Amino acid sequence: MSIDKLARPEIQALKPYEAAVQVDDTIRLNANEAPWTSSGDHFRRPLNRYPEIRPTQLRIALAARYGCAEANLSVTRGTSEAIDLLIRVFCRAGLDNLLISSPTFSMYKHYADVQGAEVREYVTSRDNDFSIDVDALLECCNDSTRLIFICSPNNPTGNLFPRESLLDLLEKRGSRSAVVVDEAYIEFAGRASAIELLERYENLIILRTLSKALAFAGARCGSVIGPASVIDMVNAVQAPYALATPVVECVENAMRTESLSEAERWLEQVVSERERLTLALREFPFVQQIWPSAANFFLMQVDDASSLMAQSGADKVLLRYFGGDLSDCVRVTVGTHAENDRLLQTFTKLAGD
Numbered sequence: 545m546s547i548d549k550l551a552r553p554e555i556q557a558l559k560p561y562e563a564a565v566q567v568d569d570t571i572r573l574n575a576n577e578a579p580w581t582s583s584g585d586h587f588r589r590p591l592n593r594y595p596e597i598r599p600t601q602l603r604i605a606l607a608a609r610y611g612c613a614e615a616n617l618s619v620t621r622g623t624s625e626a627i628d629l630l631i632r633v634f635c636r637a638g639l640d641n642l643l644i645s646s647p648t649f650s651m652y653k654h655y656a657d658v659q660g661a662e663v664r665e666y667v668t669s670r671d672n673d674f675s676i677d678v679d680a681l682l683e684c685c686n687d688s689t690r691l692i693f694i695c696s697p698n699n700p701t702g703n704l705f706p707r708e709s710l711l712d713l714l715e716k717r718g719s720r721s722a723v724v725v726d727e728a729y730i731e732f733a734g735r736a737s738a739i740e741l742l743e744r745y746e747n748l749i750i751l752r753t754l755s756k757a758l759a760f761a762g763a764r765c766g767s768v769i770g771p772a773s774v775i776d777m778v779n780a781v782q783a784p785y786a787l788a789t790p791v792v793e794c795v796e797n798a799m800r801t802e803s804l805s806e807a808e809r810w811l812e813q814v815v816s817e818r819e820r821l822t823l824a825l826r827e828f829p830f831v832q833q834i835w836p837s838a839a840n841f842f843l844m845q846v847d848d849a850s851s852l853m854a855q856s857g858a859d860k861v862l863l864r865y866f867g868g869d870l871s872d873c874v875r876v877t878v879g880t881h882a883e884n885d886r887l888l889q890t891f892t893k894l895a896g897d
């Protein structure tokens with residue numbers, strides 16, 4: 545069985561919205577658009593016209609970048625929208641569930657709650673560097689588990705889900721669930737994407753984003769990559785014209801060779817700053833632990849997280865605090881060299897108190 549059969553029956557039957565036909569070099573009197581262009585409109589494609597219902601050129605460029613066929617990719621407003629769309633495609637409210645590890649990125653649960661889908665949690669242990677045991681993870685599934693979200697590198701812990709574990713999970717769960725690998729931070733890991741497994745595994749879906757390593761969080765552009773039948777359903781559920789013309793043009797710019805090489809240079813710098821910062825922070829006596837990270841952030845356990853948050857806030861350096869099981873931890877995003885030095889100054893001040 546292919547995983548598209550796991551989707552909500554009404555979504556399997558859903559016909560995509562039919563937009564007004566758009567053909568170059570024609571007079572467009574079919575879409576109730578304005579016939580004039582505003583003087584404030586400086587885009588390559590005039591804004592009086594609707595964008596394409598789905599951005600073809602962008603989809604081609606992203607598929608080429610990620611190494612998959614265009615039919616296997618849908619462009620979304622960040623991976624956040626992709627998570628929402630997948631949950632809406634696969635989970636019937638009150639009936640189906642999805643499985644996440646914990647701690648992880650909070651949006652999986654957020655959108656599951658919006659959809660009314662149960663969330664099952666496999667709790668990882670800090671003593672085990674937050675790693676996931678596949679057999680134990682599988683025990684958390686039941687017949688109604690439609691989606692298993694694997695965040696690799698995981699936010700906020702920074703650890704990768706090893707390739708052998710992913711293969712094991714894909715094999716053992718088969719077509720009973722879709723395995724969604726969220727690779728928002730994969731560029732910082734220096735590891736191959738799971739996209740190369742797509743041809744072998746029909747139950748695999750991958751999420752990628754331009755928000756992190758490409759520095760385009762403000763543009764909101766992500767991708768869902770998976771079996772063409774799943775992509776068709778994601779497209780049918782997504783709002784028509786979801787990607788606005790300014791966004792499409794700005795992301796086309798981001799895909800140019802110069803921007804990509806600039807991103808490569810920054811990537812190296814962020815990875816080397818991650819190492820410099822973690823080494824330096826480990827020297828402070830109140831830093832208990834910094835977990836190894838394959839992302840552009842790391843999780844750190846400290847003696848007194850409240851004092852650290854207060855001092856860094858006073859120094860106008862923002863860190864992320866989660867509370868709950870991580871109440872003695874903070875997550876630090878790696879900044880520029882100068883920004884990271886500011887953080888080190890805060891730590892030095894705290895050590896002097």
Ligand SMILES: Cc1ncc(COP(=O)(O)O)c(C=O)c1O
Pocket residue numbers: 621622623624625649695698699726728752753754755761764765766
């Ligand atoms: C693991 C993970 N996935 C997805 C996202 C969402 O990214 P975006 O919607 O900007 O693509 C984030 C954002 O922080 C994240 O940490």
